[in-house]
Amino acid sequence: MSEAITVAGVSVEPGVRRDLAPTASESFAGDRTTLPLAVINGSEDGARVFVTAAVHGDELNGIAICRQLLELLDPAELRGSVIVIPMVNVLGVQIGSRYLPDRRDLNRSFPGSHNGSMAARIARLLLEEVIIGSDVGLDLHTAANHRTNVPQIRIDTSDETSLNLATTFGAPFVLDAKLRPGSLREAAASRGVPVLTYEAGGPLRFDDEAIDTGVRGVLRVLRGLDVIDDAPPPAHDAPMILHESRWLRAERGGILELQVATGDRVETGQPLWSTVSPLGEERSWVEAEEEGYVIGATTLPLVQPGQAVLHMALPGDRLPSEDDPTDEEDEEDPDILQDR
Ligand SMILES: [Zn+2]
Incomplete structure (x- = not known):
């Protein structure tokens, strides 16, 4: 029998799912800005995994992936726990924007702070209540405005744990991407939590292939970590590692x-x-x-x-190398980047 886990001050008993909405900050009108999340605590001990989506508010495929995961994951059958956060950047989702309303990029705002901007407070809450204490994270993204990505995992391929998890995920491509300061992945990595960044499809739409590949990948990773018993079979081909x-x-x-x-x-x-x-x-x-x-x-x-x-x-190859990694982690608009 596993133990209760505490997230945002709420204890979640073994074999139970609890939906929480801890407060991150306040709107101009004084309404609570929350971080809605589901804690699924398994009936047996095991790894703790988090799944985040819509850190960029216009990147919607991950929201659909989370919804399917929440239907499929049964706390009575789980070993360990899974925390699912379908809309990290709720305010960005509301206005169909990558950014917070003040134009801050949440994925450049980690590790955040308790008394900083809206982005800093959301980042801090996520870091303290979800990321720290997890064993592995999956952060779901899409391409930026007016672009689309083939399903791919972005990791530092020199990290063996990340590479093994990325291979288990089974997306067709794994892109070597160095850690970008201020990103969720960097903040997690510096605290010993490997995170796979999944990039698939484009913003402001649901892309069936991107969603399906994502759901299958997350389930494979959960099975690889022995959190669940059933997952789709391994991908047909080993992913191509691109440097x-x-x-x-x-x-x-x-x-x-x-x-x-x-x-x-x-x-x-x-x-x-x-x-x-x-x-x-x-x-x-x-x-x-x-x-x-x-x-x-x-x-x-x-x-x-x-x-x-x-x-x-x-x-690429199917083995990691020491090559210089690319700086395309969770890409911004390349046309804007070029002008900087
Ligand atoms: Zn993104």
């Missing part, structure tokens, strides 16, 4: 016609996209200068020179 990626940008403006899709492997010289002028009299083609995988793409139909079109990763 280097970059955005390819438009050279000409016009109507964009992509010749490849996310997840595709491309060969050197293969046509990637063409741009055609509105009158149709001028068309230019862009070909791949090197082989690789398309791990993200714009969803906009029109482009201007310099605009990011495809996120390409160099062919």
Whole structure:
């Protein structure tokens, strides 16, 4: 028999699910701003795992993944406990925005503080009540505005525990991404809690493939940690480990016609996209200068020179290496980044 666990001052008995809404801060009107979460405490001892979604308020696929997990996870059958937080950034979700209403990025606000901004207080509450004390975390994201990502896990691949968990998750790609200061993953890692960042699909919509791959992945990780007994079988292929990626940008403006899709492997010289002028009299083609995988793409139909079109990763391996990792963790808008 396992023991009761305490989250945000509330004791949750073994074999019980409790839904809590601890206060993070207050709105202008003085309403409580909360962090709604479900604590599922198993009837037997085991690992403690957290699942967070919508740290960026416009990234909705994780909300759907959490909803399915909450239907599937039965506290009577669990060993250990699972804490599910479907909307970390509730205020961002309400206004369909990546950011808090004051434009702060919650995923650059960790470890946060008790007397800081709204973002700092939410970060601190999540860190103290959920992340610290957990054994493993899964943080669910999507691509930024006007982009989509093929389902992928982002971790520091030099961390063996993270790499093993990422392989168990079974998304088709694992991208080596160094820890970014202020991120949930960095704050957790510095406290000894490995976190897998799942990136799949685009913002402000539900993407069935991204959701399905995410649900299956989280269940596989829970089974790998011996928290549950049943999970989908291992993914058909071992994930491709990718160490280097970059955005390819438009050279000409016009109507964009992509010749490849996310997840595709491309060969050197293969046509990637063409741009055609509105009158149709001028068309230019862009070909791949090197082989690789398309791990993200714009969803906009029109482009201007310099605009990011495809996120390409160099062919990887199925083993970790000491290569320089990419700095694409939980990407911001690459067009904005370029101008900084
Ligand atoms: Zn995100």
